[in-house]
Amino acid sequence: MLVKTFGSAVHGITATTVTVEVNIGQGIMFHMVGLPDSAVKESHQRIDAALKNNDLKIPGKQITINMAPADIRKEGSAYDLTIAVGILAASEQILSEEIGNYIIMGELSLDGELRPVKGTLPIAIKAKQEGFKGFILPEENAREAAVVEGLEVYGVSNIRQVIDFFNGSAALRQTHIDISQEFLSKLDNIEFDFSDVKGQENIKRALEIAAAGGHNVILIGPPGAGKTMLSKRMPSILPPLTLDEALETTKIHSVAGKTVKAQGLVTRRPFRNPHHTISDVALVGGGMNVQPGEISLAHNGVLFLDELPEFKRTVLEVMRQPLEDRIVSIARARFSVEYPASFMLMASMNPCPCGYYNHPEKDCVCGPGIVQKYLSKISGPLLDRIDLHVEVTPVPFSELNKQQHAESSREIRDRVIRARERQTQRYRNTEGLYCNAQMRSKDLRDYCTLDEAGNSLLKTAMERLGLSARAYDRILKVARTIADLEASDRIESAHVSEAIQYRSLDREGWAG
Numbered sequence: 001m002l003v004k005t006f007g008s009a010v011h012g013i014t015a016t017t018v019t020v021e022v023n024i025g026q027g028i029m030f031h032m033v034g035l036p037d038s039a040v041k042e043s044h045q046r047i048d049a050a051l052k053n054n055d056l057k058i059p060g061k062q063i064t065i066n067m068a069p070a071d072i073r074k075e076g077s078a079y080d081l082t083i084a085v086g087i088l089a090a091s092e093q094i095l096s097e098e099i100g101n102y103i104i105m106g107e108l109s110l111d112g113e114l115r116p117v118k119g120t121l122p123i124a125i126k127a128k129q130e131g132f133k134g135f136i137l138p139e140e141n142a143r144e145a146a147v148v149e150g151l152e153v154y155g156v157s158n159i160r161q162v163i164d165f166f167n168g169s170a171a172l173r174q175t176h177i178d179i180s181q182e183f184l185s186k187l188d189n190i191e192f193d194f195s196d197v198k199g200q201e202n203i204k205r206a207l208e209i210a211a212a213g214g215h216n217v218i219l220i221g222p223p224g225a226g227k228t229m230l231s232k233r234m235p236s237i238l239p240p241l242t243l244d245e246a247l248e249t250t251k252i253h254s255v256a257g258k259t260v261k262a263q264g265l266v267t268r269r270p271f272r273n274p275h276h277t278i279s280d281v282a283l284v285g286g287g288m289n290v291q292p293g294e295i296s297l298a299h300n301g302v303l304f305l306d307e308l309p310e311f312k313r314t315v316l317e318v319m320r321q322p323l324e325d326r327i328v329s330i331a332r333a334r335f336s337v338e339y340p341a342s343f344m345l346m347a348s349m350n351p352c353p354c355g356y357y358n359h360p361e362k363d364c365v366c367g368p369g370i371v372q373k374y375l376s377k378i379s380g381p382l383l384d385r386i387d388l389h390v391e392v393t394p395v396p397f398s399e400l401n402k403q404q405h406a407e408s409s410r411e412i413r414d415r416v417i418r419a420r421e422r423q424t425q426r427y428r429n430t431e432g433l434y435c436n437a438q439m440r441s442k443d444l445r446d447y448c449t450l451d452e453a454g455n456s457l458l459k460t461a462m463e464r465l466g467l468s469a470r471a472y473d474r475i476l477k478v479a480r481t482i483a484d485l486e487a488s489d490r491i492e493s494a495h496v497s498e499a500i501q502y503r504s505l506d507r508e509g510w511a512g
Contacts, residue, residue, distance in 0.1 A: 001024055002021065002022070002023045003021075003086050003089040003090040004019055004100055005019075005083075005085050005086040005099055005104055006018065006082070006103050006104065007082035007104060008105065008119075008122075008127070009072055009074055010118070010122050011335075011337065012338055012339060013122055013248075013252055013255055013292075014122055014126070015119065015126035016069075016126070017130055018068065018069075018074060019068045019069075020065065020066075020067055020082050020086050021067075021068065022065050022086035022087055023065075023090065024059060024061050024062070024063055024090045024091055025062045026061065026062060027061060027062030028062060029062045029063070030062075030063050031064045032044070032065045032067075033064075033065070033067070033070065034068055034069075034070045034074060036067060036079075037073060037075045037076075039075065039076050040067075040074050040076070040077070040079055043077065043079060043080045046077070046110065047084045047087065047108060049110040050108045050110060050111065050112040050159055051112075053110065054111075054112045054158075054159060056093060058091075059091040063090075065086070067079070075289060076107075076118070077107040077108075077117075078119075079105070081106035081162065082105060082106075084159060085104055085162060085163075086099075094163060094166045094167060095166075096168070098133075101133040102132060102135065103123060103124075103132050103136070103137075104135075104137075105135075105137050105138075106137055106156070111158075112160060113157060114137075114138040114156060114158060114159070116138045116140035116141050117137070118254065119254050119255045120137055120141040120254055121145060121148070121250050121259075122251050123135070123145070124144075124145035124146075124147070124151055125247075125251075127148075127151055128150055128151045132151070133151075133152060134151060134152030134153065134154060135152070135153050135154070136172075137153070137154075137156070138155065138156065139157045141155070142155025142175040144250065144254060144259050144264050146177040147179065147265050152174055153175045154172040154174060154175065156172060182264065182265050182267050183240065183265075190409050190410070192409075193236060194233050194406065194408060195408040195409070196229075197230060197233065199395040199396070200392070200395060203219070203230055203392055204230070204407070207230060207234055208237065208416060209502075210387070211234065211237045211344075211413075212415070212419035212420065212484060213419070213423075213477065213480070213484070214434075214436065214438065215387035215437045215477065215478060216344060216346070216386045216388070217346055217347075217386065217387065217388040218346075218349065218383075218388070219346075219349075220349055220351050220392065220505070221391060222350060222351070222356050222359050222393075224394065225392040225393060225395070226392060226395060227392050228306055228348060231302075231304050231306070232273075234271070234304075234344070234346055235268065236409035237409050237412045237413045237416055238269050238344075238416065239413070239416060239417045240267075241266070241267060241269060245300045246266055247265070248300065248340060249269075249270060249300045250266040252340065253297065256291055256296075256297060258297065270297060270300065271298075271302045271304065272294045272297050272302070272303050272343075273306065274294045274303075276305075276310040276311045278294065278311070280312075280315045281293065282294065284328055285330055285337075285339055286330045290337050293339075295322050295343060296328055296340060296341050298341075298343040299339075299341055300342060300343070302343065302344045304346045304347070304348075306348050308347040308348065308349045309350075309374055309378060316382055319345070319382065320381055320382060322341040323345065326341055326342040327339070328340075345386065351374075352370060352371040352374050353366055354366050357371050358391070360394070387437060387502070388478060388502040389504040389505045390504070419484040419485045420435065422487070423436055430443070436477050436478075436480045437477060439480075441473065444477070448479070448491060450491055451490070451491075451492075453493040454479075454496045457496050457500075461500045465503075465506075467500075467503055467506045471506040474503065475500055476499075480495075482495040483495045
């Protein structure tokens with residue numbers, strides 16, 4: 001008897017429906033075809049033990065299993081349940097004709113319990129698009145898949161529940177999720193708040209500008225000045241995720257197996273903080289079984305690189321293309337995969353190996369040329385992609401001892417949201433442009449025109465401060481964001497003046 005069940009294969013962050021054809025005939029052999037990897041082939045032993053431990057059995061006949069389309073490699077243990085249900089239906093231990101209306105996925109343990117799988121959100125989206133009635137999957141993944149409206153999602157804990165459901169002897173509880181409630185419940189639940197930061201008002205202002213325009217930023221300062229503390233609070237002032245952004249972010253985390261069991265949807269902007277010993281593959285993605293890297297896990301959020309010069313140069317250089325194109329392309333001999341990578345880069349560094357160059361109180365002990373050598377660990381093309389260079393100075397005791405309450409993240413975020421709304425309105429007719437940091441050269445001509453005073457100021461600054469040509473575009477973008485924060489349609493000379501302050505590393509002689 002021939003029976004078809006349906007699973008799914010995830011490629012990048014998109015899914016492809018896999019038809020599992022099970023045929024039982026004369027003989028005693030077990031054949032599995034359709035480009036399965038070792039983990040899929042090993043499902044035979046897991047299914048055999050799971051069925052025996054639930055008073056069922058694999059029939060002692062010839063079983064042929066084909067996983068179509070046969071030219072796509074099937075990887076992992078998520079097809080255990082799909083194959084097991086197909087065998088039971090083909091051997092008439094399951095009598096329902098409804099099996100073909102459901103996507104069925106899950107890894108089986110030897111006692112028939114179901115273990116969670118990766119990539120359930122892309123699978124659920126594909127199932128909805130192709131008109132499937134429902135999705136049966138492990139209980140731990142149910143909330144994630146239930147984000148997709150119009151698809152019945154059933155979370156199960158063991159194979160016996162699935163068998164009873166298709167035989168009509170028991171019902172399964174459908175999983176529902178209120179997306180709006182998910183967003184509202186997490187919106188003001190801020191773990192790291194700017195109200196905890198004493199002093200550093202100029203740094204807070206710079207981070208507010210970075211958040212408002214989506215600009216990359218680097219903080220330069222001595223140890224203990226608060227660089228990491230300030231960076232960890234950046235997500236709290238970014239605008240809340242839209243539903244489309246949340247779905248795309250959740251798809252990436254789902255494929256990587258990083259979603260939280262109790263949380264169906266990623267509702268907060270990601271904050272990724274990899275250690276400086278990370279490899280280039282772990283940062284950008286790839287590996288033997290291709291997975292998204294840290295820059296994709298930071299999509300729609302913040303990637304924080306602490307002590308930037310300590311990262312290997314090869315690791316830093318792989319970020320240049322994703323920072324520009326906002327997408328990661330991983331090519332292999334037989335296939336290529338694309339992952340989104342639209343993130344804000346935040347970095348911090350000491351100004352020199354000892355950490356006290358330009359310190360107001362402590363002397364730097366680094367020898368001649370050491371500061372420049374330390375800074376040169378970061379390539380010019382990478383610095384070219386960082387819009388704001390902010391010098392962080394230690395907080396004096398008088399500021400630390402103040403009892404007055406600092407401005408909260410919520411107050412700063414409200415101003416950032418208003419500035420982003422102005423940008424959304426401005427770029428509504430420009431495809432692929434959502435914030436000031438994403439402007440290209442032709443967009444600068446359209447949206448960043450300066451008056452005579454602004455042009456004169458920028459010209460003088462570039463000549464006297466020795467600013468590089470690459471700083472010109474960055475200053476215009478940052479000035480446009482400062483104008484948006486002040487609800488100004490025009491870029492005034494005061495906006496240009498403030499933007500010039502945030503190009504410390506472009507100044508001649510900064511590093512001696």
